[in-house]
């Protein structure tokens with residue numbers, strides 16, 4: 031049986047008769063709800079006591095009930111697995127670096143994967159290996175894969191020929207091995223296999239499976255008979271997960287036979303620099319493939335190692351290196367290790383070099399580190415939902431599209447697959463074109479699943495066709511949201527780069543030790559809007575940073591375009607960034623309209639992420655290395671998302687100015703990813719609209735007492751590092767850098783105060799509630815616009831109660847979960863009434879707080895229906911807002927008035943609020959909103 035629960039107590043390890051070790055751990059089963067029970071861990075599992083502690087979750091499989099002194103307990107059996115914190119998903123590569131040295135794991139997490147030739151070459155060789163397994167011609171594959179890495183190779187100063195030769199040498203060993211009869215009629219192969227283990231808390235992607243067992247490729251040499259230990263550990267992790275899944279391998283075999291179950295216990299490591307055919311070296315084993323037996327002892331060691339790592343993460347502890355036997359003098363990371371230890375004043379086996387950072391900077395680093403790790407746990411919780419939720423629950427939560435009907439599969443020239451499926455119903459989900467998702471044959475965990483990129487989702491209607499692309503073909507019966515740790519990883523590296531490698535002058539202003547400075551003459555850039563003109567001046571004159579505060583409709587994008595143009599004219603190299611591809615493309619469009627020469631512009635990003643009309647300036651990453659890198663380096667303007675700014679290519683780029691749009695929606699570390707690359711920065715945003723999306727409850731506000739940098743005092747306590755006691759730095763992920771700097775240095779900020787979007791009546795509430803009444807229409811025409819101004823609209827055909835700029839309708843519905851069908855009916859009726867009066871359906875937008883209500887309304891109308899988040903940045907002539915709630919406003923969605931500020935400011939001529947007056951009047955903010963909306967009646 032399985033026994034699982036939070037640990038209440040960890041006993042002292044003991045040795046009993048015959049030298050058998052044991053430890054007793056007390057847990058509360060049923061997620062802590064049941065009475066405590068004693069669990070005895072025998073033999074090697076007793077080592078768990080070294081790192082287990084109260085509060086951690088313990089899972090024991092195949093436990094046996096036992097009785098001792100009248101008390102019923104449980105104990106491990108020879109078949110048991112003991113897993114600590116099974117909900118923390120450890121990546122296989124993390125287990126690999128942990129066994130080398132736990133501190134190496136920590137350092138890798140901080141600094142990410144750098145742009146280094148062995149890394150890029152390794153990626154290319156892996157791609158070629160996959161191609162060979164898929165039956166592709168070697169030369170064709172090398173040609174294609176080296177070209178794909180053109181930009182990175184160019185940045186590293188390599189030319190194509192030398193890389194092709196080296197890849198060929200590496201790949202030749204693999205091909206030779208494959209041809210030596212190893213790829214027989216009995217072999218079945220699968221390349222790139224994504225695995226997630228709910229039991230062991232491990233995830234990863236195996237390079238290949240052969241007869242159901244893992245094959246890992248290593249682009250290096252190993253002349254010893256045995257594989258390297260860390261490589262064995264990596265392969266053993268996959269073997270463990272495969273055993274749990276009981277994987278049936280469907281793959282390619284020379285005979286074309288299809289499915290074969292794998293139950294072998296031999297894993298293979300392929301060292302590509304070993305060439306058995308060339309026995310130039312007298313000694314050593316130069317066969318590229320080293321097979322080894324994956325016995326129960328090794329698998330249990332894998333799980334114990336993974337447990338150690340998960341336990342350290344539970345405490346957010348920083349490894350010192352003393353936990354392992356690794357010798358620092360042979361470690362590639364020794365310099366980095368000593369610098370990080372020195373700068374953060376961390377204990378380390380390698381020792382420290384350099385002076386510690388000021389206490390405020392260490393506190394900042396540690397505070398955000400913990401916040402980011404809390405976010406990582408939330409990502410893991412998303413993974414967990416893949417197996418904890420039923421298919422129906424996931425669909426209900428908009429996390430999956432079910433019951434798809436696979437249509438066809440088409441092999442693409444690059445070896446990837448385009449897969450099509452039909453959607454049977456009008457279900458909606460969080461999935462969007464461009465997203466990475468999990469396509470499966472029906473079960474994303476134990477079935478056949480492949481990571482894919484969504485090309486199109488068709489419409490929201492039944493019968494719509496879905497198109498995805500994947501490395502391997504799969505029958506697409508189901509599509510699931512696939513959580514990614516990428517943005518968490520990128521925040522961490524940006525934090526590392528910003529604090530540990532950041533320019534001291536930059537940090538002085540970020541930490542409030544120095545005021546931002548401005549220099550240079552004032553000029554007229556914008557003739558008819560003083561605030562916009564001032565914003566461009568502030569941005570072009572900034573020595574450190576400038577902030578442009580742009581409420582809805584105030585010409586923020588136009589101001590960005592003016593600013594970018596002015597900076598380029600000043601001879602500056604500019605980085606234009608934002609959180610989403612959509613925002614980057616919108617800003618770039620405005621810049622291009624301004625007349626900035628296309629030859630100066632590069633849009634950095636993936637083809638599927640970038641809008642069609644910006645593809646002509648997209649930087650093609652494949653091609654000749656010299657040409658690719660020149661195109662990037664010669665560009666005066668590079669536009670990229672903040673996530674792309676954290677890529678290994680962009681981290682090597684340098685700019686004079688970084689301009690970040692929608693900066694108020696970015697966490698501070700995410701903003702660092704862009705501004706780290708430039709000497710000065712301009713943030714554009716509005717902290718009165720949507721804040722950064724932060725999932726972790728505990729990560730929202732960092733309490734200084736949680737910091738480990740207490741020796742020198744935290745920033746708040748020290749008072750000596752600029753962040754004074756009466757102005758402690760606000761270090762929480764839900765406060766953007768934009769907002770923090772806006773509070774800290776109001777003199778560096780300009781408010782764009784004239785709006786070009788909304789009628790006077792519509793903007794009045796937002797202006798009063800959020801902008802101290804400073805927001806006003808840009809001119810009389812904007813202020814006086816009415817629905818009757820739209821061509822072909824017969825205002826008399828609109829019901830009297832909807833004719834004003836702002837109206838309120840109470841449909842007398844009833845909330846059911848996150849929907850309100852009666853309200854949806856009423857919203858549809860209002861849409862129909864506007865359409866009947868001549869309003870084009872495309873000019874109408876409907877906003878609802880929950881996706882379930884979005885789906886409910888979408889079934890009834892053809893107008894655009896979406897949540898507030900999706901509407902930010904856009905506007906419509908008519909906006910209808912559905913509130914769903916009845917009786918009371920319950921749910922966090924109603925808690926932040928800034929969401930409502932976004933919803934209410936999307937309308938130009940007519941805003942219709944549809945909701946329950948009783949619920950809305952139960953909250954002072956919504957009550958004031960109701961007053962305002964009803965005044966028009």
Ligand code: SF4
Nearest residue numbers: 131351358361367380
């Ligand atoms: S230098 Fe020493 S402590 Fe640091 S990562 Fe390497 S082996 Fe570990």
